[in-house]
Amino acid sequence: MMNSVSRVGMVALSIVLSIPVFSGSAQAxxxxxxxxxxxxxxxxxxxxxxxxxxxxxxxxxxxxxxxYTVQAAADIKDHNGSLTHDCFSIPAGKKSHIKFQQGASGTFINIDKC
Known part of the structure; x- marks a missing residue:
């Protein structure tokens, strides 16, 4: 039979284990x-x-x-409403990522063919 200290410890452990752990920085x-x-x-x-x-x-x-290498473009609208078509290349058979900087007042619109 468990004593009261053991039951309290088990409840505390179960609460701690149920809290999600996140690593890295937060992303909005x-x-x-x-x-x-x-x-x-x-x-x-x-x-x-x-x-x-x-x-x-x-x-x-x-x-x-x-x-073959694929040409793609990121469509980004700036604070004035101007749209840029930022082309980039993706090598054949490649799986990765690329980061685009649109600024605090810019808007990322779409990925399309270049």
């Missing part, structure tokens, strides 16, 4: 998570993108299943 998200993809030329393979626009930066995750 403004908009919903988005995805985009398109097919490779003459193939059933695809290049895939996912991103979650943030306040100042947006990280775009990509996975290029194509057998």
């Amino acid at each position: 998200f403004d908009g919903p998570a988005s995805k985009n993809s398109w097919g490779c030329d003459d193939s059933s393979k695809r290049v895939n993108f996912s991103y979650h626009p943030g306040d100042v930066t947006t990280t775009v995750y990509y996975n290029n299943h194509c057998d």
Whole structure:
């Protein structure tokens, strides 16, 4: 039979174990998570993108299943409403990410073909 100290210890341990632990810095998200993809030329393979626009930066995750380098673009609108089409290359077979700096007053719009 457990004594009262053991029961209190078990309750405290169960509370501590139920609290989620987060590592790294906190990241604020403004908009919903988005995805985009398109097919490779003459193939059933695809290049895939996912991103979650943030306040100042947006990280775009990509996975290029194509057998060639794909040109993609980040569409970013600045505080004046001007849209930039920032092109970047994704090597064949590469899975990684790229970070875009849109600034506190900018808006990350979309990933599209360059």
